[in-house]
Amino acid sequence: MSVETLFALTACALVGIGLYGLIAQPHPLRKLVAFNIMGSGVFVLFGALAKRGAAAGLAADPVPQALLITAIVVAFAATAVTVALLLRLIESTDSASLAEPPAKD
């Protein structure tokens, strides 16, 4: 098995774990961690593609590195904003539940 295939399979596993966490974990912080795991899977996949040198036919394609750095910064910013929101939510309701209160009739 080549290194790229190993990386691609790792990426699949990470995306799968992340998706499972996003669906099944009720706590918002766990969902956020799951989002980060899934995002890491996408980043690993991008790295594997760079090694394959899809674009230029070089030994390794440098463009994905540049895009990856940007994507990591975006994911970091998203995580920071979400944690800030979560902290405010806990501060004002004493609970981290995402469930809507039952409808009033």
Add this chain to the structure above:
Amino acid sequence: MWAIDLWMSTDGGALLAAAVLLPFVGMLLGLLLGGRWLQRVAFVLMPLGLALALAITAAWANTEGPLVYLLGGWSPPLGIALRADGAAVAMLLAVAGVVCGIGLFARADFGLGPDAPESRGAFAYWLLLLAVWGALNLVFVSGDLFTLYVALELLTFAGVPLVCLAGSGETLRAALRYMLFALCGSVLYLLGAVLLYGGYGTLDMPLLAGVVQPEPIAFAALALMTAGLLAKTALFPLHIWLPPAHGGAPAAASAVLSALVIKGSWFLVLRLWLDVMPGVASAQAAQLLAGLGAAAIVVGSVVALRQQRLKLLVAYSTVAQIGYLFLLFPMAFDAAGDMVLRDLAASAGVLQAIAHATAKAGMFMAAGLVYAALGHDRIDDLAGAARALPVAVAAFLVGGLALMGVVPSGAYLAKKLLLASADASGQWWWTWVLQGGAAFTAGYVVLVALRVFARPATPLTELRPVSRLSQWAALGLAVASLLLSLAAVVGPLPAELLAKAFSLEELGTMLVLFGAGALLAAALARRPLLGKPSSAVRPGLGGLGTAFEAGDRLVRQWPSAMLALLLVAGTCGWLLARA
């Protein structure tokens, strides 16, 4: 559309960069100067931005093909290009107009008088309004799928805090749900973009359009990106976050969210399906998108008719109208499944999006004004509101009529284009959905009209004063939507489209739609349409309405929404691969 030489900046191309930079420069300047200077900067930028959008329109009209600007003079695939075709120019102009209207409205709520203390909410509002504007401009003009990813994330980061400006627990929860679900959408979009890069080695849209083939990697990428974008657009059944977010935010923020923010991801679906991967997209998968749209219209409208609060009614009306925006996709294909009616479908879609942006901004503002004046927005207790707040109520009703497609509104022309396209391609079933959607819209216009014109049991007293500027800003946007088709035929669309607009036949259709809408409202509303509100349980279709509400609550649970997201991606990919 990209046949002209794309690897040179065109005259006026630099205007595109300016349109993206202007709002962000304003944000930084406002942050630097601080406090009440920010709103002054915002008010200087709004007319400037509108003038810039007009200049771009003029430059586009004088150029053959799209406007292009190569950042730093580097041409793709290494460099990044900004491009604007007709659809992008129309959206730029519309967004600039709507931002100006919303800015005028928001002056009363978030503008600081000379003596007022500075507040964090006001500061955040102007900052976020500019951020939404800049991010949207970037979505419209960027020519590269990765730049678009960054632009979409900027749009989400600007939109989410708008939801929780009030800072209450309920709005914070709505914002967090929005954020997390939008993040799921963006990671799916990024996965699709990565797959495309892996398959074709470029993310530049025209380059990609030239090399992409109908093969598994393209099917997977298109399905993943589409599902991710639908989650951000909140197309049924992925509208988990929309009603609490749009219904709970302050009116000036709801208007931004409902009129503008969701249009960014919708526009990108349009781009992907019609421009970047027309050879990969299939008529069958387009039926799926429009099918979800039809479901959104039915569920959104029925639940809207069941709402007790005006703002939530408008929020659910957005759920229904988002569905309307996706009806264009099958109309791009002819009976044989080839994409030959692309231009017709794209024009109708952009027109509908602009009509919805203007009308819905006006309606949210009007709902906010009613709330501010009466201290509540319970639909059953709105009797006498028409007399007390004539301009705001007029804004709401005119916006509703414009959405319903009364001549000469933008929605009327969009519906006419789609009907013609459905006719030409033999897809008669969408004719029913298009007309049915208009009848549902008529339903909630009739419902609210009957409530606000009713005679109050006790005369309304203790009205809080509301800003006249805000009222007229709301009415102005609603009227703009009502007159949009006139602007469209002065602009790029042929004038024959409006030739029969005032004929007896069209008048008859309108009357039938109103009648059907009134029947729907009478059957589904919580209280009898006419007469005194009574708490007696009504026989008939009330049970059906309750069932729709229960179904809506069910699909808005987190696990079911996530599973629906995966199901949409899977089904879309399967349908693409089957063609």
